[in-house]
Amino acid sequence: MSIPQTTDGTTQLEPLKITPDDPRYLAVIDKRFNKRFAASPDYIRLVSSTEQVMAAVEDAVREGLRLAVTSGGHCLEGFVSDPEVRVIIDVSPMKRIYHDVERSAVAVEAGATVGETFKALFDNWGVVLPLGEYPGIGMGGHVPGGAFGFLCRQLGLAVDYLYAVEVVTVGPDGRAIPVIATREISDPHRELWWAHTGGGAGNFGVVTCYWFRAPGAFGDDPAKLLPRAPESITTFKAEWEWRDIDAASFLQLLRNHGSWCERNSSADSSYASLWTLLEVHRRQFGKIIIRGVSTADADAGRQVDELLAALSEGLPAPGGRELARMSWLEFALDPFPDLFGMPPGGVSVKVKDALLKKRLNDRQVGVAYEHLTRSDLDVMGGMLGFASYGGWVNTVAADATASAQREAILDMACTTGWLDPREEAANLAWVRAFHADLFADSGGVPVPDEACDGAFINHPDTDLADPAFNTSGVPWHTLYYQAGYPRLQLVKARWDPRDVFRHALSIRAA
Ligand SMILES: Cc1cc2nc3c(=O)[nH]c(=O)nc-3n(C[C@H](O)[C@H](O)[C@H](O)COP(=O)(O)OP(=O)(O)OC[C@H]3O[C@@H](n4cnc5c(N)ncnc54)[C@H](O)[C@@H]3O)c2cc1C
Helix, strand or coil: CCCCECCCCCECCCCEEECCCCHHHHHHHCCCCECCCCCCCCEEEECCCHHHHHHHHHHHHHHCCCEEEECCCCCCCCCCCCCCCCEEEECCCCCCEEEECCCCEEEEECCCEHHHHHHHHHHHHCECCCCCCCCCCEHHHHHHHCCCCCCHHHHCCHHHHEEEEEEEEECCCCCEEEEEEECCCCCCCHHHHHHCCCCCCCCCCEEEEEEECCCCCCCCCHHHCCCECCCCEEEEEEEEEHHHCCHHHHHHHHHHHHHHHHHCCECCCCCCCEEEEEEEECHHHCEEEEEEEECCHHHHHHHHHHHHHHHCCCCCCCEEEEEEEECHHHHHHCCCHHHHCCCCCCEEEEEEEEEECCCCCHHHHHHHHHHHHCCCCCCCCCEEEEEECCEHHHHCCCCCCCCCCCCCCEEEEEEEEECCHHHHHHHHHHHHHHHHHHCHHHCCCCCCCCCECCCCCCCCCHHHHCCCCCCCCCCHHHHHHHHHHHHHHHHHHHHCCCCCCCCCCCCCCC
16 A cells, blocks of 8 residues: 655645635546536545545545546546536546565556556566557556557457556445455455456446556566567558548448458467557548558568558558657657547547457448438548457457457447537437447347457447447346456445445446
């Protein structure tokens, strides 16, 4: 446990309490990425230590106030920014990243961001974790959702490296109890560790710290406890003009892309070192973009050329080809600025995700063409995205972690983003109709079957729990957790008997 120090070196046990009249209140409320939702808690607790988390949790429970935890503010749904939440506990002051000699692991406190973690791992030891793509994401909310990123095809998920987690839980009497749960078979708290390897954030308690160590790694040299960072990164981008694409060439492009992913997504593929994103923007945007990252160093240019040749078979070659080489850290701290850059004031977004074991079938590609070229709606931010997946992710057994989806080759998402609240209705209508039509054969949602691996809890979509959108008869938790849900329910009953930690898609106790 870390003991907080004040500037005069004494220990501070009381967490900072921030009320709406304090200028820091708005800073916490406003750090949310998705401006679609807004919170208005009675107060916010800024916590710097496990003891402060315990005090903050006990106060809220004693006062009977609904609480939520925040780290980086990158929740895609309103789990934190929920008007019913009366207390927000913000762990972002807890940012220490250090080598824990006793546990032979690298400790990362839950308030560190993905970017801060990448930087500390790289600068101190030249190592890396396969964390998510956006540096502003908080480790607190990111890791328990499984966490995939640019390096997933060669390194797997971040939770595949999770050795231990510290969680402040709440007992039946309302007392806060800090628990360290490890993946050691002999650990009586092992199930709590397991639940944090894909069970989703905000379910069991407040995470204060993670410890990471690669399976099979040992010793006291932190540079050997995690994978070595890539020698270099090569990014690429190329694009097709929508005006050159009709229904037939659209079908050809998506077949080419999907077949390439089907052929090249095993862990031993020479393309496991290549991660790609196909951004099929709506036609009104004008472009379809393929971009990606290779860690193949001197071989990266050849990899990219081969990919682009395969994708454009029977089509005009994409234009505007860009290739750039840089260090891993330079890339990781500012990946694809043209993709992730946000306008002042931020955006509202809706993401509807699906993990695919196979490429979209021709009917689904026809649906995509129809919705992406619809001109009766003005939805400039609408897009169908395909991030390549699989590779090393799929070498881990489905029940070894709570990240059950270990057969997918693509993470696909129908997304849209807007600036003006008046545009919300049209954007939501478009993205919901698109997703429902794509999965019309399975009740409007990505039911796990031979072509689909369900959905990813780090990209939560509350529509999956709404019978108006999910007519499959398959509950939302099967889409996210498959056979692991009953096990998560037991963990919930054991560690959060009062259901203190809950949101629209939280685990319900067994
Ligand atoms: C632009 C963008 C890019 C993304 N890219 C990826 C990606 O590449 N890969 C990927 O896997 N995911 C990605 N995500 C999803 C992201 O991992 C999740 O939204 C994650 O939950 C965000 O965590 P946070 O701490 O930033 O968010 P917050 O909004 O602070 O919290 C999100 C959830 O986690 C809970 N939580 C936060 N901190 C704690 C804690 N200390 N203890 C317990 N619960 C906590 C909250 O209560 C809430 O339920 C992306 C999201 C965005 C917006």
